[in-house]
Amino acid sequence: MSDLRETTEVIFLFGFQRSAHNPVANSMDGDAVAPNRRLEGRLFKWRPSFPVLARWSLKTAMWLVFLEWVIMIFLYPSPSLVGTFLKWFYATDTSFYGLVASFLWMFGAHVLILAILAAIYEIAFPAEYQKTKKSRFFRFRLSTFPALVSGPFGVVSAAELIGILIFAAFIVWACYGYTIQNHRYTSALPVSSSERRHLFIEYAGYRLGTIGMFVVGFLFVPISRGSVLLRVIGVPFEHATRYHIWLGHLTMAIFTLHSLCYMGSWGMRGNLAHQLLKWNKLDVSYFPGLVSLVAGLLMWVTTLNPVRRQNFELFFYTHQLYAVFVIFFALHVGDFLFSVSAGAIFLFLLDRFLRFWQSRTTVDVISATNLPCGAVELILSKPRNLQYNALSFIFLKLKEISHLQWHPFSVSSSPLDGKNHLSVVIKGLGQWTKKLNDTISNAPEKIQEGIPFQPCSTITASVEGPYGHQSPYHLKYENLVFVAGGIGITPFLAILSDILHRIKEKKPCLPKQILLVWAVKRSQELSLLSLVDAESICPSFPDNLHLQIQTYVTQEPGPQLEDGSLQLSMHRSTFHNANGKSISSLVATGNNMWSGVYTIVPIVGFITLLTLMKAFYIKPHNITTWWVQGLLFLICMAVSVAVFGGVVIFLWRRWERKVSGYEKCSDGNDKSVSSQHGDPKSQTKTCQTSLHHLMTTQYGHRPNMQAIFNSVSNRCGNVDVGVIVCGPPDLNSSVAAECRSRNIWGRWNQPIFHFNSHSFEL
Incomplete structure (x- = not known):
């Protein structure tokens, strides 16, 4: 509703002129003074319009990028647009970046662009989030209206229900669209009926894997505890954790079906063991996919409520296998397919790196x-x-x-x-x-x-x-x-x-x-x-x-x-x-300026490093093996986080020490804390x-x-x-x-x- 008020203010400022009955213009100070006061009044009215317009423009830009991202994901499975996407892929395959350019731009880069815009928004308008002014438009807010109160999802607000329905609609639509495409492909092949069935099952597994990659593109966004995207849309990490759990269940269900389709087809052909150990050069490598699947299944099983409640340590330790899951996922699909999910994974790596350095403080x-x-x-x-x-x-x-x-x-x-x-x-x-x-x-x-x-x-x-x-x-x-x-x-x-x-x-x-x-x-x-x-x-x-x-x-x-x-x-x-020593202020939810810079600089560094890798290593050495390119792509992500993010963290720490030096108390603690200490012995009150x-x-x-x-x-x-x-x-x-x-x-x-x-x- 704040957007509505801001838009109304912009319309008012641009659409209406000062009234002829303005009390400033008709003051008793004389004609010579009145024009100056009218000018001052106009300037006073116009000055607030610039921050309002800037906020409105940034929010509009973020909405447009997000909607374009969702539309591209929904259009990709469409049977009628297969030729259009293929023409685009053929055109970019011979370009400098290759297929990475098309897949990253269509699916992965939107998350990074949203993060940059959100970081700019937080740096420019840090006080926007601290308003405690009463809203006149509270009535029936989607985010605070419980639409579902029981069931597998628990309590679900109307806004969350809309998101669930959109995901469900995408899954149904993608399965329908890909089934039509698979039927067309297999029907046109001059093979026997049994071979056609095997190919149809393998194509179904391939399409399920594609759907899973899109879901992974959302999976890592809510698990980033200090995510700039979550802060801009007003979703705290504790709520976003639920979305990560839902998406995690969906991801592993899809990837499990994806693997079972391939394994079933290979089992019927009698070459299951041979295929599982394959490391293809110009195609998907199956053995890294198997390792990634096993790591994902271990994480999935230990997240179930009976296991997590009774043995939290087991859940915590096995969940660290996300590193194995991501690394072998990149080796499995190669660079251009991995780029579909790379944006969200990159933001998670940024958050994890910052958390590591904050937790180093005792x-x-x-x-x-x-x-x-x-x-x-x-x-x-x-x-x-x-x-x-x-x-x-x-x-x-x-x-x-x-x-x-x-x-x-x-x-x-x-x-x-x-x-x-x-x-x-x-x-x-x-x-x-x-x-x-x-x-x-x-x-x-x-x-x-x-x-x-x-x-x-x-x-x-x-x-x-x-x-x-x-x-x-x-x-x-x-x-x-x-x-x-x-x-x-x-x-x-x-x-x-x-x-x-x-x-x-x-x-x-x-x-x-x-x-x-x-x-x-x-x-x-x-x-x-x-x-x-x-x-x-x-x-x-x-x-x-x-x-x-x-x-x-x-x-x-x-x-x-x-x-x-x-x-x-x-x-x-x-x-x-x-x-x-006290808690480090090196936290993404702390200083808006530093957290924004920490988001923007590594993203720019990642694109720069990827370009240098293409220009000075991949192209000169003619690196075409898919799993090698996937590994190099992942290395670019990790190095950009460590190097460019590390530089920002170093400067951030120096600023933190300087500020804490100015604000350090003579006794090092609040008087309120000292008064609470009391006698260290047992006491009754x-x-x-x-x-x-x-x-x-x-x-x-x-x-x-x-x-x-x-x-x-x-x-x-x-x-x-x-x-x-x-x-x-x-x-x-x-x-x-x-x-x-x-x-x-x-x-x-x-x-x-x-x-x-x-x-x-x-």
Whole structure:
């Protein structure tokens, strides 16, 4: 809707003249002054039109490039356009770049062009994403209207459903178009009927492989955590992960059928083993394809929910086989076919290279606290210039527990809590968190025994991120409903803290009424609310914010303590900084200028390097072997990321150190953090924060969503209500179903509920 307002403004500026009754023109200052004021008024009106026009032009250009990309993909399987594409391929085959030029330009380069335009947009308009102004056009947004609330895809918004239908339509259309083409080819061949059947099956496998390459062109876009494309369209990585999972299932299903078609045909011919070991020079090489398929199948099997939930480490380790999958995929198809998917893979390599260098920094854990519910709060050191919002998350690796395992966690602190720290809350669900709990519990005891600082008494971490929503959309609604399940309360702690700080500091903040619905299994989990001390943050917040907290303890029949207060035995360990290092601000979601330069320079370097490779090696040495050209193409991608991206990272690091040197505090930490450390020994406190008297607790049953939304509807009236859910799939489905039902069947004077889901687990 922002595009509509900007377009309207452009039309107004270009289509209307100043009125003759302009009060400036008809002022009492005289005729000599009035023309000058009219001129000043025109200049004042025209100045804002240039950034508006520039934003509109960039967005239009990105839409045109994207639509051209989609149209080319849809047109390629058309039986009526086979001759046109063949003429184009024959014309480019004898050119300097060869077939790479046609395939890269038609399918792969669009992603790179979109990335360049998006990077320019972010550099030119960095403040565009930080608006918290209320929108007058919220009603029935496709991205916040739950179209499907259950099924294999989970909760699906109307916008996501449209994307799913487009992909389904492409698959059906491509299968139809390619089947027609295969029938024409095989019918015209002077071969026996059995040979014709074998050829038809092989052609079907070839066409399925082509469809799979197009899907791979989308597969790697959402998995790039700091992707500039995701930031421009407003899709956070946690949501994009779902799209990667869907596309991953689709990709492997297509490639499996692709392989089975060839293997079935070769098996019927009796030469299966011979064909599987082939490395063809002027055709597809089959053995690299087999290796790529096996790597993909291993990744596919371990992503299934039963395997991933029970053995996350197995999923994590096998997923690193993506490198094997991509390398042997390039060897299998050669350079020009690989270029169909190369754009998305290149952006992923850029993101992965940047993540590698950010995670090289050893981050100090300032303090760690064992909470009564079994969760752990970690406070990490960060630089002042590291930007994030209350809906962010990080990937964390603790070297004292594992040198390889990375785990994602929601940030539980607001960026306004402190300039030099952020915190995460980790619930004990497996061996990794159990080891963390034991490490924190044992650290102070060993210090008291006089044992010198060992790895167990100091925790060091590696961090990737923060990632997440570029725009703090929770600040754009006057009425908010938060629904949390268990540890899903974590992002809402950050949001509440953020809103309280904004009220105190009088920063832009629209929320006026907030209802927090929280379902937990045991009453001990309610101690997590003590992490937000609203009284100390903003004592006068009840004057500006109506906050209501409804908690449901599902597995206890009644309160466990007669006095109604929760005596919380919390064990806090304060760690001495070993090296004074904080989270690196070398992150794609951080500085817009540097992340934009980091995107543009390697892309230009890749095209330059590919040109030099063609001019000084491939052409002079007459390299025509497909798998060799595919390998050289992949090497150009990797070298351009390492060399050109490495130069940008080097300069970025120097800038980071310079800025951090200017902004370094005398004590190196926030006072707010120091005050939280307290005594490193075990301490007991009562959960009587300023939020406690706002909490009503019910025992022995789950929240009744229908009754809760009824009360919200009766209280709010005809307004937009933002609903944010963070919890298990069943909770998401029940809330989404209630939002959809009320948006469709609700009365005219009832609210429109905008459903937003914050990922419970990645």
